[in-house]
Amino acid sequence: xxxxxxxxxxxxxAGFLVGVIGIFLISISYWNLEPIKSIGHNSIVxxxxxxxxxxxxIAFLLMKTSRQNKELKANELKLRTLIDLSLDGIYLENEQxxxxxxxxxxxxxxxxxxxxxxxxxxxxxxxxxxxxxxxETIPDEMATGDFYLERENRKKDGSLFPTEINxxxxxxxxxxxxxxxxxxxxxxxxxxxxxxxxxxxxxKLFSIIGHDLKGSLATIKGFSDLLLVDSSLSSDDxxxxxxxxxxxxxxxxxxxxxxxxxxxIQTDRVRFSPIQLSLKSIVAAVFSQIGxxxxxxxxxxxxxxxxxxxxxxxxxxxxxxxxxxxANAIKYSYxxxxxxxxxxxxxxxxxxxxxxxxxxxTSDTIENLFKSCSRPKTIPGTNNEIGTGLGxxxxxxxxxxHNGSIxxxxxxxxxxxxxxxxxISQN
Numbered sequence: 001x002x003x004x005x006x007x008x009x010x011x012x013x014a015g016f017l018v019g020v021i022g023i024f025l026i027s028i029s030y031w032n033l034e035p036i037k038s039i040g041h042n043s044i045v046x047x048x049x050x051x052x053x054x055x056x057x058i059a060f061l062l063m064k065t066s067r068q069n070k071e072l073k074a075n076e077l078k079l080r081t082l083i084d085l086s087l088d089g090i091y092l093e094n095e096q097x098x099x100x101x102x103x104x105x106x107x108x109x110x111x112x113x114x115x116x117x118x119x120x121x122x123x124x125x126x127x128x129x130x131x132x133x134x135x136e137t138i139p140d141e142m143a144t145g146d147f148y149l150e151r152e153n154r155k156k157d158g159s160l161f162p163t164e165i166n167x168x169x170x171x172x173x174x175x176x177x178x179x180x181x182x183x184x185x186x187x188x189x190x191x192x193x194x195x196x197x198x199x200x201x202x203x204k205l206f207s208i209i210g211h212d213l214k215g216s217l218a219t220i221k222g223f224s225d226l227l228l229v230d231s232s233l234s235s236d237d238x239x240x241x242x243x244x245x246x247x248x249x250x251x252x253x254x255x256x257x258x259x260x261x262x263x264x265i266q267t268d269r270v271r272f273s274p275i276q277l278s279l280k281s282i283v284a285a286v287f288s289q290i291g292x293x294x295x296x297x298x299x300x301x302x303x304x305x306x307x308x309x310x311x312x313x314x315x316x317x318x319x320x321x322x323x324x325x326x327a328n329a330i331k332y333s334y335x336x337x338x339x340x341x342x343x344x345x346x347x348x349x350x351x352x353x354x355x356x357x358x359x360x361x362t363s364d365t366i367e368n369l370f371k372s373c374s375r376p377k378t379i380p381g382t383n384n385e386i387g388t389g390l391g392x393x394x395x396x397x398x399x400x401x402h403n404g405s406i407x408x409x410x411x412x413x414x415x416x417x418x419x420x421x422x423x424i425s426q427n
Contacts, residue, residue, distance in 0.1 A: 089182040094175070095137045097122040109184055111156035122180075125153050127160060150185070162189050198266070213255055215386075219248035243296070250293065254327065258390045261320060265397050272314050272401050279309040279352070283341055286322045294330050294339070297383065301326070302340040309343055311350055312425050317398040321406075324391035325354045325418045331381035332416065333358035345424070349404075352420040358382065361410040369408060370396045395420075 089106035107117035123131040152160040162185040223241040264270040378387045410416040
């Protein structure tokens with residue numbers, strides 16, 4: 001026999017016994033009033049039997065009621081558990097907007113304890129300007145059935161966050177009540193913004209491919225056609241045309257390389273393998289790559305890096321960062337100028353600075369410098385060089401791969417300094 005069966009048997013037996021004893025006591029009281037001779041056998045047995053059956057029935061009803069109460073409490077616990085497991089906030093409100101009950105997500109979403117939440121009104125959970133618009137009682141449109149809206153709500157600390165709200169008007173125990181389901185849309189809104197940024201960047205890249213790359217190829221084709229057709233060109237003209245072709249080819253190659261790097265970043269397929277590198281050697285290699293570009297504007301590239309300086313970085317990424325920033329400095333520097341690359345150790349950071357004496361930038365330009373779609377086109381260089389701005393975005397992404405960053409100091413008309421901040425070690 002199970003423990004439940006044994007308990008039931010004990011309760012029923014006890015009920016029967018209580019009934020018998022109760023009737024017996026009543027009978028004794030009766031006998032005290034009647035002559036002893038009038039007491040018969042049936043006068044004792046029959047009432048006692050009826051009392052036992054009555055006690056048995058009462059015990060059965062009490063046991064059934066107790067079991068039903070336990071089942072009801074168990075179902076209530078299951079329902080409360082399921083509601084508390086919901087990631088959405090669930091609220092029960094009266095007609096005036098007072099919060100009567102809520103689940104765990106409901107108070108944690110706003111930064112309150114459950115006790116604090118049950119002392120609030122919905123007007124306490126919205127921005128002040130919206131709170132004044134909420135009527136004293138639930139409006140009719142919310143009382144006719146399901147209601148949906150999106151709005152910002154206010155947390156305990158005063159910060160606002162986007163939410164999606166579904167409500168339904170119900171009657172509980174003859175009273176009007178509003179059940180509200182609130183979902184925190186912060187992650188969704190960020191994802192939507194990120195998706196819009198990716199789509200806008202993709203569109204910009206298509207524009208780059210369609211315009212800038214086509215322009216470089218057109219330059220190469222045009223001057224190469226002239227070299228092939230016109231045999232009377234002087235050696236100076238030929239050299240100038242070849243320089244134009246080389247410049248266009250270099251620009252196209254840089255553009256394609258940046259597009260490839262951007263595609264790898266967006267698909268999270270870029271390889272990151274940091275090692276200890278000689279910074280001076282890396283800078284010398286990059287100077288060699290962009291030397292012709294600097295020479296075309298008679299710009300001196302000056303390296304103030306210690307021969308023993310080491311940096312913890314991915315070699316390919318560091319080369320890309322330095323090449324793009326130096327090319328950018330050349331683009332916005334005036335002819336016969338200087339560009340210096342320097343270094344400094346600051347606490348746990350290795351700071352590499354690229355300093356030019358060029359056009360400089362305003363604070364508004366700096367603010368939008370690393371935003372891929374904030375500028376429809378970049379500012380032309382001192383010799384009307386064109387660009388896409390994609391190289392700077394890649395520099396920022398690559399620096400962040402190192403747990404580093406890039407910051408900019410600039411004064412219009414005086415020049416710009418890009419600071420590449422990298423951790424001293426892998427830790």
